[in-house]
Amino acid sequence: EAGVAQSPRYKIIEKRQSVAFWCNPISGHATLYWYQQILGQGPKLLIQFQNNGVVDDSQLPKDRFSAERLKGVDSTLKIQPAKLEDSAVYLCASSPSGVYNEQFFGPGTRLTVL
């Protein structure tokens, strides 16, 4: 079974530029998550999708971050404009329908904002 795919793996941009990340979840997983992991911290949930609907985006900085999952499969996360404090690893995870919400993570995209 293929795992969660993410691209790019690394991205370096200047502040105020835009950037987009892509995620393809495990086939059949209805729920998709985007997390931000700053160095030395645990993952922080940015947004959760159930199929193509948003379940939780309470911690997404909506003035600069946006995400979509148009067909209920793959997803993109965009930052526009980027700030220095956005430097982090952006993790995508998916989970099947289940009581314990066990999540399967992709390798992440390491973003550096200069």
Add this chain to the structure above:
Amino acid sequence: TQLLEQSPQFLSIQEGENLTVYCNSSSVFSSLQWYRQEPGEGPVLLVTVVTGGEVKKLKRLTFQFGDARKDSSLHITAAQPGDTGLYLCAGLGGGSNYKLTFGKGTLLTVNP
């Protein structure tokens, strides 16, 4: 807001030693998960504990969920260099709060 505190934050030991890491909260969780994350990779699920007082073993790793479902521990016996990584606990809220909350993790280094 449900918070999970992990300790120690960093741990460096020699191969063959035993260790325990802790995950504590003032909140009750319906279940708790442990993940291991290696450099440049995403977290990988190790175990889910559900029942207060539950103990699960995964080879040399022993996981325990506190009786009150507010805390958990991970014990590794005879650590090996391959155990090196960031160990994250994540609690699942109960009721309508169906969200995983992650701790900051314990960074374990096992030296050969």
